[in-house]
Amino acid sequence: NAGVTQTPKFQVLKTGQSMTLQCAQDMNHEYMSWYRQDPGMGLRLIHYSVGAGITDQGEVPNGYNVSRSTTEDFPLRLLSAAPSQTSVYFCASSFLGGDVEAFFGQGTRLTVV
Amino acid sequence: GQQVMQIPQYQHVQEGEDFTTYCNSSTTLSNIQWYKQRPGGHPVFLIQLVKSGEVKKQKRLTFQFGEAKKNSSLHITATQTTDVGTYFCAGPRDTDKLIFGTGTRLQVFP
Numbered sequence: 001n002a003g004v005t006q007t008p009k010f011q012v013l014k015t016g017q018s019m020t021l022q023c024a025q026d027m028n029h030e031y032m033s034w035y036r037q038d039p040g041m042g043l044r045l046i047h048y049s050v051g052a053g054i055t056d057q058g059e060v061p062n063g064y065n066v067s068r069s070t071t072e073d074f075p076l077r078l079l080s081a082a083p084s085q086t087s088v089y090f091c092a093s094s095f096l097g098g099d100v101e102a103f104f105g106q107g108t109r110l111t112v113v
Numbered sequence: 114g115q116q117v118m119q120i121p122q123y124q125h126v127q128e129g130e131d132f133t134t135y136c137n138s139s140t141t142l143s144n145i146q147w148y149k150q151r152p153g154g155h156p157v158f159l160i161q162l163v164k165s166g167e168v169k170k171q172k173r174l175t176f177q178f179g180e181a182k183k184n185s186s187l188h189i190t191a192t193q194t195t196d197v198g199t200y201f202c203a204g205p206r207d208t209d210k211l212i213f214g215t216g217t218r219l220q221v222f223p
């Protein structure tokens with residue numbers, strides 16, 4: 001099993017550009033989530049999903065969109081990138097939401113110039 | 114704002130010294146989880162504590178969950194260079210959301 005796979009690993013964007021960070025898991029987990037990691041801030045929840053067709057906002061959702069059309073995939077979209085979105089992004093999945101172990105992807109390091 | 118705080122933010126120790134990181138939540142938690150992130154890596158689950166006052170050990174690592182289920186600690190005895198990384202606590206919010214603490218970065222000098 002591959003677990004949680006994120007692409008790309010690195011990305012540089014210009015301010016105002018859009019892009020989609022991909023996340024796929026092969027563990028048949030219902031719960032998927034996106035976090036951003038910034039120095040001194042820990043991991044902050046952007047958006048999460050409790051199943052296909054269901055998404056909700058986390059702690060820092062502004063500037064990001066998500067959708068969940070299948071159990072396996074949970075893409076994160078930046079519609080108009082800003083320098084404040086420079087960060088490391090992690091996708092995670094779990095069997096049962098916040099009450100059980102979360103499995104993380106390798107991360108995407110995004111720089112917005 | 115951040116609802117789960119950890120202290121200290123950074124800790125540098127000599128190899129062989131002990132290390133402790135503390136985690137405090139603004140609300141009662143049904144459980145607390147701990148994760149380790151190696152430099153350049155992703156968070157990896159270490160352990161989950163569920164009961165009030167629970168203590169669990171993994172070799173040199175000791176995890177505690179407070180009586181009020183609002184705080185937790187991770188203690189490493191006799192640190193090794195392999196312990197280097199950032200340690201995060203995390204707790205559920207509204208069942209579906211897993212909220213992480215601010216993390217403690219541990220550096221171990223040989």
